[in-house]
Each structure stands twice: as structure tokens, then as C-alpha cells.
Amino acid sequence: MTRRRRAAGLAAGVALALSLAACGGQGRNTEIPVEQLTAEQIYQKAEFELENSRRPDGAAQLFSEIERLYPYSEWAKRALIMQAFAYHKGRDYENSRAAAQRYIDFYPAEEDAAYAQYLLALSYYDQIDDVGRDQGLTFQALQALRVVIEQYPDSEYARSAMLKFDLAFDHLAGKEMEIGRFYLKRGHYTAAINRFRVVVEQFQTTTHTPEALHRLVEAYLSLGLVNEAQTAGAILGYNFQSTDWYEDSYRLLTARGLKPESSGDNWLSAVYRQMVRGEWM
Numbered sequence: 001m002t003r004r005r006r007a008a009g010l011a012a013g014v015a016l017a018l019s020l021a022a023c024g025g026q027g028r029n030t031e032i033p034v035e036q037l038t039a040e041q042i043y044q045k046a047e048f049e050l051e052n053s054r055r056p057d058g059a060a061q062l063f064s065e066i067e068r069l070y071p072y073s074e075w076a077k078r079a080l081i082m083q084a085f086a087y088h089k090g091r092d093y094e095n096s097r098a099a100a101q102r103y104i105d106f107y108p109a110e111e112d113a114a115y116a117q118y119l120l121a122l123s124y125y126d127q128i129d130d131v132g133r134d135q136g137l138t139f140q141a142l143q144a145l146r147v148v149i150e151q152y153p154d155s156e157y158a159r160s161a162m163l164k165f166d167l168a169f170d171h172l173a174g175k176e177m178e179i180g181r182f183y184l185k186r187g188h189y190t191a192a193i194n195r196f197r198v199v200v201e202q203f204q205t206t207t208h209t210p211e212a213l214h215r216l217v218e219a220y221l222s223l224g225l226v227n228e229a230q231t232a233g234a235i236l237g238y239n240f241q242s243t244d245w246y247e248d249s250y251r252l253l254t255a256r257g258l259k260p261e262s263s264g265d266n267w268l269s270a271v272y273r274q275m276v277r278g279e280w281m
Contacts, residue, residue, distance in 0.1 A: 034065050039075035042066050046082065056090035060099075077103075081112045084119045088126075097123040114148065114155035121145045125164055128171060135175050141168050173203035173212075180215060189219045200235075200271065210236060214245040216268070217252055227264030229253065234260040235272055 034042060046062035053059065063083035070076050080103045087096035096119060103116040121144035127137050145168065148161035180195030192215065199212035213236040220229035233249045237260045240246050253260060262272040 034062070035069065039066050039070040039073050039079075042069070043075050043079055043082075046079070046086075050082075050086055050089070056086045057092060060086035060090065060092070060095070064099075077107055077110070080106070081116055081119075084116060088119055088123060091126075093123040093127055096120075114152035114157055117144070117148050117152065118155075118157040118161060121148055121161060121164070125168060128168065135172055138168050138171050138175075142172075169203065170206045170208070173199050173206040173208040176203070177208050177212060177215075180212070184215060184219055187222075189223050193219045197267070200268075210240040210243045210245040213240070214249045217249040221252060221256065226256075226258060228266050228268055230258055230261050230263045231266065231268040231272055234262050235268065235275060236260070238272075238275060 037045070042062055042065055046059045046066075049062060050056055050059035060083050063079040063086060066073070066079035067076050067083070080099060084096050084099035084103060087093075087099060100116040100120040100123070103110075104113055104120070107113060107116075121141060124137050124141035124144055128135075128141060129137075142165060145161045145165040148155070149158055149165065152158055176195045176198050180192045180199075183189070183192035183195065196212040196215045196219070199206070199208050200216070203209065213232050216232040217229045217236070220226075220232065230253060233246075233253050236243075236246045236249055250260060262269055
């Protein structure tokens with residue numbers, strides 16, 4: 001919606017910019033102070049700046065001028081959502097988030113409230129770094145994306161929010177896997193198991209679950225905990241038998257005269273029983 005609005009005002013913005021440039025071409029700077037422009041003129045000028053400048057922050061500042069000079073106008077409402085978009089385009093995520101939140105607070109019933117919430121979520125999501133860094137922003141992105149999905153399920157942004165939610169969720173599981181592998185390689189098996197257990201119990205719908213189960217087989221065998229290793233292999237075989245992870249786990253177990261099967265009474269046995277009853281995965 002906001003893109004269509006920008007396109008609609010572009011022609012008028014071009015005309016305004018050319019008019020101002022023509023005045024300035026007479027040998028003196030006669031650009032009209034922003035205080036002397038109408039809200040519509042400032043909006044058009046900001047849209048022109050957004051479309052044609054490499055610095056979206058300049059457009060964002062112009063949109064903010066409408067808030068300042070015409071705070072209760074329809075143009076101020078439109079300018080606020082565009083301000084959030086312009087800041088986001090310029091990767092000024094903190095100001096984008098602030099503008100988006102103001103829009104949600106002031107105009108919660110407006111159609112663009114869904115887009116404001118989506119921009120707020122993107123201000124976190126687009127800052128998610130590789131799995132080797134702190135994942136606080138990933139948690140915040142998940143929370144904000146969930147709001148889009150739950151409060152605006154019929155909006156045009158809901159599907160995109162769901163896709164990004166899944167990716168961010170997978171990202172968190174990847175962080176747990178990275179730490180688990182780190183511990184496993186250094187022989188800190190109990191610490192590694194704790195990380196892989198988080199993936200199996202809390203992130204079982206992600207792409208990392210098959211590897212997590214295989215790493216559990218490795219770690220438990222290294223500790224001599226045969227029942228847990230066999231059960232992890234059984235869960236892996238039941239859900240991911242066609243994967244290389246299951247083949248690797250199967251070779252590890254059979255090399256020791258073991259086989260993948262639920263054995264003993266442990267947390268993995270509970271998971272296995274739930275899975276067999278169809279209450280897991």
C-alpha cells in the first residue's frame with residue numbers, strides 16, 4: 001500500500017522539485033523553507049527524495065516535519081508510516097522501530113497498522129546476524145513477527161511474517177547446534193547433550209533435529225550411556241530414516257553390537273513414547 005502511495009505522489013513531487021530548482025537557478029538560493037510548505041507539499045517532496053536520493057534519512061526527516069508542523073492532519077498519519085519505511089530503507093532500524101511503534105500506538109485501527117507492525121518486526125529480523133553471535137534480536141524478531149501473524153492474520157504481511165518466523169526459529173536452533181558441536185568436539189559431552197536436548201524438545205520442527213539426534217547418539221555412546229544412545233537412534237530412524245544422519249547413527253550403534261530401539265527409562269524414552277502415540281512431531 002505504501003509503495004502505491006509513493007508512486008501516486010511521485011509526479012507531483014517531481015514537479016515540485018523542478019519548480020524549486022528553477023527558482024534556485026536564478027543566481028540565488030530561493031528554496032522555500034519547509035515551514036512555508038503545506039503538508040501535502042512536504043509529503044510530495046519527501047517522496048521525491050525517497051525515490052531519487054541515495055540517503056533515505058533525508059526523506060525520513062521530511063516526513064517527520066509533517067508530524068511536527070501538521071500533527072493532527074491526515075498527512076501526518078500517512079507521513080508517519082512512510083517515515084518508518086524510509087528509516088528502514090536507510091537501515092536506521094532503531095528510528096524505524098520507533099516510528100512504527102508510534103503509528104501502532106496512535107492509529108491501532110488503521111489499515112496500515114499491520115504494515116507498521118511488520119516493519120517493527122523487520123527492524124529486528126533484518127539485524128539477525130550469523131549463528132555465531134548473540135541471538136537476543138532473534139527472540140525479539142520472533143515476538144514481533146508473532147504479533148503480525150496473530151493480530152493481522154488476514155493482512156498481506158501475514159504470510160511473509162510466517163515464513164520469516166520459521167527462518168528465525170530455525171536460526172535459534174542453529175545457535176544451539178553450534179554450541180553443542182563446540183562442546184562435543186572438546187569432549188564436554190554433558191554440556192553438548194544439554195544443547196542438543198534443547199533442539200529436540202523445543203525446536204523439533206526445525207531442520208536441525210536430525211543432526212541433534214545423531215549428535216546425541218555420539219555423545220551418549222562416548223559416555224557409555226547405551227540406553228539413551230539407542231533411544232536417540234530409534235527416534236531418528238522413526239522420523240528421519242532416509243537421512244545421512246540416521247545412516248551414521250546406525251553404523252555407530254551396530255559397530256558396538258547395538259541397534260536403534262527405545263531402551264530404559266529416560267527423557268528420550270518419554271519422547272519416543274509420545275512420538276509413537278502421535279503426540280510428538
